[in-house]
Amino acid sequence: MTAASVRMGRFLTYRVAGWGTLLIALGILPWFGISPNLTRLLFTSLVWIITSVAWNLLGGFAGQVSFGFAVFYGLGAYTAAMRISAGIPPLAAFAIAGLVAAIASVLIGLPTFRLRGPYFAIATIGVSEAMRVLMTNLSFTGGASGYRIAEPGPFRPLEHYYTALGFAAMAVVISALIHHSKFGLSLQAVREDQEAAADIGVNPLKAKLIVHLLAATLTGIAGGVYARYAAYIHPQGVFGFHTSVAILLMPIIGGAGTVAGPVIGGFVYGLVQEELVAAFPQFHLLLYGALLIVIILFEPQGVVGWLGKLRSFIERIWRKSAAASVG
Amino acid sequence: MPPLLSVERLNKYFAGLAALKDVSFEVEEGQICGLIGPNGAGKTTLFSIIAGSVSPSSGMITYSGKDVTRWKSFQAVRAGVARTHQITRPFRSMTTRQNVEVGLHFGHGSAGGNRSGEVTEILEGVGLGRVADKPAASLCVGDQKRLELARTLAAKPKLLLCDEVCSGLTDTEMNEVLELLRRIRERGTTILYVEHNMRAIMSTCDQVIVLNFGQKLTEGPPLKIQNDPAVIEAYLGKTAAD
Numbered sequence: 001m002t003a004a005s006v007r008m009g010r011f012l013t014y015r016v017a018g019w020g021t022l023l024i025a026l027g028i029l030p031w032f033g034i035s036p037n038l039t040r041l042l043f044t045s046l047v048w049i050i051t052s053v054a055w056n057l058l059g060g061f062a063g064q065v066s067f068g069f070a071v072f073y074g075l076g077a078y079t080a081a082m083r084i085s086a087g088i089p090p091l092a093a094f095a096i097a098g099l100v101a102a103i104a105s106v107l108i109g110l111p112t113f114r115l116r117g118p119y120f121a122i123a124t125i126g127v128s129e130a131m132r133v134l135m136t137n138l139s140f141t142g143g144a145s146g147y148r149i150a151e152p153g154p155f156r157p158l159e160h161y162y163t164a165l166g167f168a169a170m171a172v173v174i175s176a177l178i179h180h181s182k183f184g185l186s187l188q189a190v191r192e193d194q195e196a197a198a199d200i201g202v203n204p205l206k207a208k209l210i211v212h213l214l215a216a217t218l219t220g221i222a223g224g225v226y227a228r229y230a231a232y233i234h235p236q237g238v239f240g241f242h243t244s245v246a247i248l249l250m251p252i253i254g255g256a257g258t259v260a261g262p263v264i265g266g267f268v269y270g271l272v273q274e275e276l277v278a279a280f281p282q283f284h285l286l287l288y289g290a291l292l293i294v295i296i297l298f299e300p301q302g303v304v305g306w307l308g309k310l311r312s313f314i315e316r317i318w319r320k321s322a323a324a325s326v327g
Numbered sequence: 328m329p330p331l332l333s334v335e336r337l338n339k340y341f342a343g344l345a346a347l348k349d350v351s352f353e354v355e356e357g358q359i360c361g362l363i364g365p366n367g368a369g370k371t372t373l374f375s376i377i378a379g380s381v382s383p384s385s386g387m388i389t390y391s392g393k394d395v396t397r398w399k400s401f402q403a404v405r406a407g408v409a410r411t412h413q414i415t416r417p418f419r420s421m422t423t424r425q426n427v428e429v430g431l432h433f434g435h436g437s438a439g440g441n442r443s444g445e446v447t448e449i450l451e452g453v454g455l456g457r458v459a460d461k462p463a464a465s466l467c468v469g470d471q472k473r474l475e476l477a478r479t480l481a482a483k484p485k486l487l488l489c490d491e492v493c494s495g496l497t498d499t500e501m502n503e504v505l506e507l508l509r510r511i512r513e514r515g516t517t518i519l520y521v522e523h524n525m526r527a528i529m530s531t532c533d534q535v536i537v538l539n540f541g542q543k544l545t546e547g548p549p550l551k552i553q554n555d556p557a558v559i560e561a562y563l564g565k566t567a568a569d
Contacts, residue, residue, distance in 0.1 A: 182432045189429045192418035195380060200482045201404035201433035
């Protein structure tokens, strides 16, 4: 083995250890008797993280900026809600929710992936809005007045919390596996230059459809997990344009195209959203707007890019002071 | 033996404007076949059609006895036909090595073997070893040209379509690239080579096809082409030919 691959192996070990620690920390946190409010906050953040990681698969790795993820989130939410009300076990209902979103992703992807860049983004806005209007007027789902889930038994916040944690962990594992795979390499190539990628053997449409399907499945599951927790959903919420924008904002804030970025973005968004919205009902929009401008102008790699710069800065100072103490 | 590539009565119209008119030719296995012609003669269009990124208005392309006329570019690559681009198109934020890996993993006959060793070998072969881990965007023009070639070679083409790999290079760099093309041919790859630089064409090709205004003007060995009055006229105008 070469020195480089040993270094690479050590690097991967650190990463796995880091993610493992985070997972265990979040797993044992409820044992220390956290407040119901903190449980709610963490649960919401974890659901957002699932969608954020999912969006990043398509938007970050493959560079296809979609404003239409509310479609998958909403479909997942409604599917799971109606299945759970019909008495199906929640986990099976989430699986069906993911499946419905996956099917929708293929139907949406086949026509829209023929478009490039901004045109693709605009098309996804259209699909998403059409879906919202449709769901507002569909009578069997309750139309505009929404849908209430009838689940027998008491409300157990921790069960919801662990469900969200489990799916968030699954999303991160999928994201990391793709990022370090041959498939991930082809997505990067498609993001950089689709024709050039095709000219050396990558099938761009297939790559985009597969990653879209994975992203939609995860987003649909997230919608389902949220719906079960909320027990009441309505089209203006789960299919709302603001949901699509939120799902897109988080990975960009955290660092699109990285594994850790969407997770950081999801936490930031979840905490800020819940805390700030309570305090200042309109202020958060201003904050996101300002944040987005700052990120696009100064740090396209988001928080992850900023942390990387911070690290190399500290390393420089460290080396300098080490050299000074030797000399 | 049938030719490796045969193009029959190929036509391409862009909104009624003929870019290619009734172009037919054949490329034998193991040849370096040059494709020349003045600006706008249709060379790059012809390339794009053979490589599958543009589909022809009519005509037929046969590769290894198979009809590949309407193949998509990734299908053509997987069957062994790969092109380079005249204007380099590196995957800018990826490293030189990763660029080559894409070709290796998704190109023709991409299975098994020591992949990382192979990438290093290809990079050394074109002289990019020293910038293997640099982002492709940071390479100079000459290196980007080499990367374009390296990435395509990694896809292991049986028929390599080279679009002006020498433009923008110094004489020394050009000689290196031409030497590389000869080595590639020796390893059994057939090359169809578009180039503006006459010296490059004349010193490397076995056969030259001349295009003018979308039509085949003539074809033959380099020496014959060089002295053909019709070719000189196409390039320099009527008086010069007299």
